[in-house]
Amino acid sequence: MSKALDPILKISNLQTHFFTKAGVLKAVDGVSFEIGAGEIVGLVGESGSGKSITGFSIIGLVDAPGKIVGGDISFKGQNLNQLSNEQMQHYRGNRIAMIFQDPMMTLNPVLRIETQMIEAIQAHDDSIAHEDARIRARDALGLVGISSADERLRAYPHQFSGGMRQRVSIAIAMLNRPDLIIADEPTTALDVTIQGQVISEMQKLCQETKTALLWITHDLAVVSGIADRICVMYAGRVVEQGSIESTILNPMHPYTRGLMGSVPSQNQRGKPLQQIDGMVPSMLNLPNGCAFQNRCRRVNDTCLTKQPDIMHLADGRQVRCINLPEEYKV
Amino acid sequence: MKPILKVENLSKDFVKPLDLVAKALNKLGQNYREEIVHAVDDVSFSIFKGEIVGVVGESGCGKSTLGRMIAGILPPTSGHLKFELDESKTSKIPPALLTQMIFQDPFSSLNPRKRVIDIITEAPIYHKLIDQAEKQTYAEDMLQRVGLDPDTLQRYPHQFSGGQRQRVGIARALAVSPDFLVCDESIAALDVSIQAQIINLFVDLKDKFDLTYLFISHDIGVVEHIADRVIVMYLGRIVETAPIQDFLKNPNHPYTNALLAGVPRLEIGKRKYEPIKGEIPSPLDPPPGCHFHPRCRFAEERCRVEKPILIEIAPAHFSACHLNDRA
Numbered sequence: 001m002s003k004a005l006d007p008i009l010k011i012s013n014l015q016t017h018f019f020t021k022a023g024v025l026k027a028v029d030g031v032s033f034e035i036g037a038g039e040i041v042g043l044v045g046e047s048g049s050g051k052s053i054t055g056f057s058i059i060g061l062v063d064a065p066g067k068i069v070g071g072d073i074s075f076k077g078q079n080l081n082q083l084s085n086e087q088m089q090h091y092r093g094n095r096i097a098m099i100f101q102d103p104m105m106t107l108n109p110v111l112r113i114e115t116q117m118i119e120a121i122q123a124h125d126d127s128i129a130h131e132d133a134r135i136r137a138r139d140a141l142g143l144v145g146i147s148s149a150d151e152r153l154r155a156y157p158h159q160f161s162g163g164m165r166q167r168v169s170i171a172i173a174m175l176n177r178p179d180l181i182i183a184d185e186p187t188t189a190l191d192v193t194i195q196g197q198v199i200s201e202m203q204k205l206c207q208e209t210k211t212a213l214l215w216i217t218h219d220l221a222v223v224s225g226i227a228d229r230i231c232v233m234y235a236g237r238v239v240e241q242g243s244i245e246s247t248i249l250n251p252m253h254p255y256t257r258g259l260m261g262s263v264p265s266q267n268q269r270g271k272p273l274q275q276i277d278g279m280v281p282s283m284l285n286l287p288n289g290c291a292f293q294n295r296c297r298r299v300n301d302t303c304l305t306k307q308p309d310i311m312h313l314a315d316g317r318q319v320r321c322i323n324l325p326e327e328y329k330v
Numbered sequence: 331m332k333p334i335l336k337v338e339n340l341s342k343d344f345v346k347p348l349d350l351v352a353k354a355l356n357k358l359g360q361n362y363r364e365e366i367v368h369a370v371d372d373v374s375f376s377i378f379k380g381e382i383v384g385v386v387g388e389s390g391c392g393k394s395t396l397g398r399m400i401a402g403i404l405p406p407t408s409g410h411l412k413f414e415l416d417e418s419k420t421s422k423i424p425p426a427l428l429t430q431m432i433f434q435d436p437f438s439s440l441n442p443r444k445r446v447i448d449i450i451t452e453a454p455i456y457h458k459l460i461d462q463a464e465k466q467t468y469a470e471d472m473l474q475r476v477g478l479d480p481d482t483l484q485r486y487p488h489q490f491s492g493g494q495r496q497r498v499g500i501a502r503a504l505a506v507s508p509d510f511l512v513c514d515e516s517i518a519a520l521d522v523s524i525q526a527q528i529i530n531l532f533v534d535l536k537d538k539f540d541l542t543y544l545f546i547s548h549d550i551g552v553v554e555h556i557a558d559r560v561i562v563m564y565l566g567r568i569v570e571t572a573p574i575q576d577f578l579k580n581p582n583h584p585y586t587n588a589l590l591a592g593v594p595r596l597e598i599g600k601r602k603y604e605p606i607k608g609e610i611p612s613p614l615d616p617p618p619g620c621h622f623h624p625r626c627r628f629a630e631e632r633c634r635v636e637k638p639i640l641i642e643i644a645p646a647h648f649s650a651c652h653l654n655d656r657a
């Protein structure tokens with residue numbers, strides 16, 4: 001993997017915990033992965049598995065009772081979790097941008113789109129003239145497929161449809177040509193035809209500007225069509241990561257296998273879907289050993305007591321499972 | 331085969347009342363009118379016993395409105411619904427109960443202050459299908475049918491996971507032994523790994539209890555898997571309906587094709603999305619002629635002015651597109 005030589009983002013053993021009244025909730029517990037320039041990494045997994053908190057940790061948006069309690073987040077060689085709030089502010093929106101499932105997390109309802117975009121540009125480059133910033137904002141709207149951009153700039157967010165608003169928030173994320181975009185379920189709330197539009201714009205932008213993209217979603221099918229690599233999370237940990245091809249063709253972790261197997265198109269019509277039985281354990285009360293043990297078909301006694309370490313496979317994949325078939329171990 | 335339900339020219343309009351500003355401006359001589367949404371606009375179709383009929387289409391196209399009319403919880407503005415129900419059953423069970431609806435959000439549809447046992451047995455007791463003495467065993471039986479532990483009978487809804495709550499909702503619906511279930515996005519709020527469990531449960535129950543389904547979902551992959559027939563809606567109208575095999579092999583309407591082309595599929599290799607352009611128009615002000623014409627690459631003059639009607643282009647396969655007149 002040539003990309004791994006010089007990653008834009010390198011996360012090692014990230015731990016973000018929530019200190020709640022009911023106990024310590026290890027939302028992110030030992031997560032490691034990298035993203036290279038122009039690379040798209042898909043982060044998938046069950047609801048509550050820690051995907052969003054991983055994204056929030058990178059961009060420094062974890063609030064009390066949450067806290068990053070361990071690990072490194074290295075962005076172009078700079079360790080982000082050693083930065084002060086002001087220093088982080090400089091990175092946020094400038095070098096690193098985030099797109100949320102709900103575009104109104106980015107947009108201010110009482111300001112014209114134009115005002116918001118120009119502010120975002122000037123916040124990171126105070127020497128730029130107002131008119132130049134306006135032109136850049138207009139071009140950015142054009143880039144995400146919004147026609148009559150001049151007119152649209154004068155509008156307020158509520159005058160746009162949901163899909164259009166999401167495209168505006170993507171345009172804002174791209175404004176300062178960040179090196180990294182974290183997109184948290186950016187198309188989940190959108191209709192199929194609009195989702196297609198947004199995905200195709202994002203793909204183009206990443207290719208053209210070499211922006212690294214972390215795409216957080218629960219939709220395996222979306223990830224399979226756009227990502228270079230995939231990280232699969234379960235109960236706060238990455239249980240499998242690897243290239244999209246090898247992971248989809250031959251998923252190794254029992255959870256990944258179950259997940260892929262339950263996608264309707266992987267099943268014959270009229271036959272029951274393959275299903276993962278049982279349910280996710282409470283994050284406040286994880287079992288000893290592997291968190292997937294209660295749902296796993298390969299479970300054995302060791303799984304009940306020992307946390308599985310990361311196994312490195314020959315094809316570059318990393319899998320957290322004690323019980324991999326012998327031939328895959330290296 | 332006999333249809334269990336005939337839907338004839340069914341429509342539902344919603345009136346969007348004027349807001350205060352508009353009312354005030356009207357007093358000053360402006361002329362703001364109340365706006366009308368044709369949420370469901372003159373739809374007709376039949377559903378046969380034992381079928382699973384999938385309804386797909388984008389947000390706001392009228393799927394839920396259609397489902398709620400069929401479930402009897404929303405009166406139509408015009409048109410008819412004709413149920414052909416089992417007479418041996420209708421003598422005992424009020425016909426209105428024989429169609430049950432299962433919602434997207436299992437949480438808001440279950441009373442948070444009631445225990446599961448009461449949630450499940452409330453309707454059957456009220457309608458005298460069972461008596462107090464049978465309550466416990468009846469509820470246990472219902473929970474088992476949906477794969478829940480009967481030990482959970484005394485719990486409240488918040489003490490369950492999302493997938494379990496959806497099972498409770500299904501148990502409640504089954505408790506009045508319905509013939510027909512309307513499922514409105516019933517798996518959308520569930521975790522991916524739980525969705526498969528619930529889909530399998532629906533299919534399983536259908537066989538065991540002779541059920542018929544209207545299955546509303548924006549997830550076309552799921553509909554493709556379980557439906558026998560698919561209805562595609564766009565801005566309140568049915569644009570295409572076909573048996574599933576024909577639907578997948580020979581989708582006819584340009585909108586259906588756009589929809590199918592946009593569905594993400596689990597496959598290897600970078601996917602090139604070539605989405606259709608444009609936004610979904612506001613239902614308050616739908617385009618004239620064929621509602622789809624502003625986004626359709628085949629649109630011609632006629633499409634802009636004349637409403638296409640559904641015509642049968644293959645056995646049981648109907649589509650509403652002017653292009654079909656050409657052949």
Ligand SMILES: Nc1ncnc2c1ncn2[C@@H]1O[C@H](COP(=O)(O)OP(=O)(O)OP(=O)(O)O)[C@@H](O)[C@H]1O
Binds near residue numbers: 045052053064066
């Ligand atoms: N403010 C908070 N206080 C306590 N726990 C929290 C808080 N925010 C998140 N969590 C917990 O952290 C865990 C991870 O949450 P996260 O939002 O990252 O999940 P996710 O993978 O993004 O799920 P989804 O697919 O539902 O968005 C969850 O168990 C969640 O309940």
Ligand SMILES: Nc1ncnc2c1ncn2[C@@H]1O[C@H](COP(=O)(O)OP(=O)(O)OP(=O)(O)O)[C@@H](O)[C@H]1O
Binds near residue numbers: 344390394
């Ligand atoms: N109670 C109501 N009052 C006014 N308008 C309504 C009401 N219910 C629905 N509508 C409108 O009717 C149209 C159809 O809505 P409906 O909820 O049936 O769509 P849907 O296909 O179920 O959409 P979704 O996929 O978002 O659930 C929409 O334009 C909606 O705004």
Ligand code: SF4
Binds near residue numbers: 291294303308322323
């Ligand atoms: S470690 Fe054991 S329980 Fe966990 S996934 Fe592997 S086989 Fe299953």
Ligand SMILES: [Mg+2]
Binds near residue numbers: 184
């Ligand atoms: Mg999330």
Ligand SMILES: [Mg+2]
Binds near residue numbers: 393394514
């Ligand atoms: Mg709906």
